[in-house]
Amino acid sequence: QPEGPGRRWTVEEAEPLMANLVGRDLVKGKAMYAAVLCQSCHTMQGEGGAIGPDLTQLGTRFSPKDILVATINPSETISDQYHATVLELKEGGSIVGKLNDEDAQNYYISQNPFAPNDIKKVAKSNVILKKNADVSIMMPGLINRLNEEELKDLMAYLISGGNPDHAVYKQPTAQK
Numbered sequence: 049q050p051e052g053p054g055r056r057w058t059v060e061e062a063e064p065l066m067a068n069l070v071g072r073d074l075v076k077g078k079a080m081y082a083a084v085l086c087q088s089c090h091t092m093q094g095e096g097g098a099i100g101p102d103l104t105q106l107g108t109r110f111s112p113k114d115i116l117v118a119t120i121n122p123s124e125t126i127s128d129q130y131h132a133t134v135l136e137l138k139e140g141g142s143i144v145g146k147l148n149d150e151d152a153q154n155y156y157i158s159q160n161p162f163a164p165n166d167i168k169k170v171a172k173s174n175v176i177l178k179k180n181a182d183v184s185i186m187m188p189g190l191i192n193r194l195n196e197e198e199l200k201d202l203m204a205y206l207i208s209g210g211n212p213d214h215a216v217y218k219q220p221t222a223q224k
């Protein structure tokens with residue numbers, strides 16, 4: 049578990065910390081990744097949830113800054129495959145969640161990303177509008193329990209995809 053103290057991380061505050069990620073701690077990074085719930089929704093090295101994209105290759109697809117933006121402001125860009133759906137109901141109100149399936153009569157929607165097999169059936173005849181949610185299923189502020197060192201270990205873990213040979217785990221060599 050993180051020791052903290054946490055803070056309300058912004059991209060502006062966190063980005064400078066990414067400039068010099070060396071000698072990081074893989075075990076701690078992985079522990080932070082689980083503690084702040086990333087693992088519940090994302091797969092890394094074949095382990096974890098499938099609510100969001102697989103993050104194993106993240107470090108080759110995203111810059112450290114892009115990783116921070118995606119983590120701190122998840123709703124800023126929402127990848128097509130993983131968006132939530134809003135069903136507006138005839139009787140008023142709406143249901144938001146991940147659309148799992150649909151058939152001629154019903155939508156099948158999962159409202160709790162931590163219990164993805166809890167599926168609610170919603171009759172199409174009760175739905176007046178179906179649209180993509182503009183808010184991500186991923187909640188903001190997950191990393192706010194972390195202190196600076198813990199955030200660096202988490203970011204190193206994401207950048208390295210858990211590969212122990214990655215540069216972020218090399219000890220800084222003494223300059224001669």
Ligand code: HEC
Pocket residue numbers: 084085086087088089090099100101106114115118119122123125126127130131161162184185186187190191206
């Ligand atoms: C409740 C489930 C959930 C949790 C918890 C969660 N994510 Fe996500 N994440 C998603 C979903 C869904 C998406 C895709 C939609 C989007 O882009 O917002 C996503 C997208 C991302 C992306 C963009 C990846 C890409 O390929 O586009 C990154 C990076 C990411 N998450 C990192 C994290 C990190 C780091 C944590 C832990 C601090 C975390 N996520 C926790 C659900 C989650």
